[in-house]
Each structure stands twice: as C-alpha cells, then as structure tokens.
Amino acid sequence: MIRINLLGVPRKVKGGKRPSAPSMPGEGSSTVVLVLAFILIMLAGVLGSWFYVVKTQRPKLETDLRVALDENKRLAEVKAKYEASQRKADMFKRRLKVIDDLKEAQKGPFEMLNRIADTVNKTDAVWLEAMTDDGKAIDFTGMALSADAVADLMANLRKSGAFKSVEIKETAQDSTIKELEAFKFELICEKALAGKIQKES
Numbered sequence: 001m002i003r004i005n006l007l008g009v010p011r012k013v014k015g016g017k018r019p020s021a022p023s024m025p026g027e028g029s030s031t032v033v034l035v036l037a038f039i040l041i042m043l044a045g046v047l048g049s050w051f052y053v054v055k056t057q058r059p060k061l062e063t064d065l066r067v068a069l070d071e072n073k074r075l076a077e078v079k080a081k082y083e084a085s086q087r088k089a090d091m092f093k094r095r096l097k098v099i100d101d102l103k104e105a106q107k108g109p110f111e112m113l114n115r116i117a118d119t120v121n122k123t124d125a126v127w128l129e130a131m132t133d134d135g136k137a138i139d140f141t142g143m144a145l146s147a148d149a150v151a152d153l154m155a156n157l158r159k160s161g162a163f164k165s166v167e168i169k170e171t172a173q174d175s176t177i178k179e180l181e182a183f184k185f186e187l188i189c190e191k192a193l194a195g196k197i198q199k200e201s
Contacts, residue, residue: 125149140187163189
C-alpha cells in the first residue's frame with residue numbers, strides 16, 4: 001500500500017533522524033541572479049563615478065590645454081625674436097671683424113713706412129728718391145754722399161727688423177753733380193713675414 005505525505009513534513013526514519021527537506025525548485029538559480037545583479041550594480045557605480053570624475057575634470061583640462069597652447073605660442077615668438085637678435089649680433093660681429101681687418105691691413109704699411117722713415121732719418125748723408133713695393137720686397141733708389149753712407153743705410157735697414165734681407169742691386173757715382181761726390185744706389189729689401197716684424201733693437 002502506498003502512502004502520500006500531503007503535509008510536506010518528512011517522516012521519521014529509524015534512528016530518530018529526519019531526512020533533509022527537499023530544496024525548493026529554482027533556489028540555486030536565484031542566487032546566481034542576485035550575484036550577477038550585485039556585480040552589475042557595482043560596475044555601474046564604478047563607471048558612474050569614473051564618468052563623473054572625468055566630466056568634472058574636463059573643463060580644467062581644457063583650460064590647462066589652452067594655457068599650454070598660449071604659452072607655447074608665446075615661447076615660439078620669444079624664440080623667433082631671440083634668433084632674429086642673434087642673427088643681427090652675428091652680422092654686427094662680421095662687420096666689426098671686417099673693420100678690424102681693414103684697420104690691421106692699414107696698420108701694416110703705415111708701420112712699415114714709419115720704420116723706413118726713421119731708419120733713413122737716422123742714417124747720415126742719404127736721401128731716398130723712390131720706393132717700389134711688389135708685396136714681397138721693396139726696391140729703394142736714392143742718393144748718398146759716400147759709399148759708406150750706403151753701407152750704413154743697409155745696416156740700419158737690417159737692424160730695423162722690417163726686412164729679412166737687404167741687398168744692393170746697383171751703386172754708381174753720379175756725374176751730374178760736380179760740386180761734391182755723390183752716389184746713386186738701388187737696394188732690394190725682402191720683407192719680413194706678416195706679424196714677424198721685430199722691434200728695432
């Protein structure tokens with residue numbers, strides 16, 4: 001004979017223990033749904049918080065970007081002005097160098113002429129009539145009252161430090177002057193190297 005328990009209360013079994021109550025249909029699936037719902041709520045909260053932070057920071061970021069762009073533009077203008085000033089400064093430096101080079105080029109011949117004039121003035125009984133400069137050497141033509149005066153002039157030119165060598169090309173007595181003994185002479189003097197002119201001892 002079959003008995004049906006309509007109350008749903010488990011019967012006692014031998015030993016005094018009741019069997020466990022049968023689980024309600026769908027109880028496990030409802031737990032999974034609750035967990036998934038909780039995860040979705042948490043994820044929505046995190047995304048909402050992140051969106052709120054981004055939204056509130058966006059105006060500040062846009063302001064910072066505008067400030068950075070303005071600063072970059074200002075620095076570009078400053079750089080352009082600096083480069084223009086640098087170009088002007090370089091141009092002035094080149095002009096000054098050209099002027100200094102011209103002054104130095106003028107100084108060389110002027111100093112050479114002063115040396116020659118001082119040397120001739122310190123030598124008795126000699127006069128210069130002409131001087132020819134070919135860049136490497138200077139040819140002197142002049143007149144002296146004696147051969148010794150010509151030798152003294154050559155010695156003084158050597159001591160001036162302006163010439164590497166002093167050679168006599170020609171000397172002859174001038175027959176046109178009868179009142180006194182006179183000699184015409186021609187000297188070839190090789191210049192000292194630029195910047196190597198020694199001071200007169």
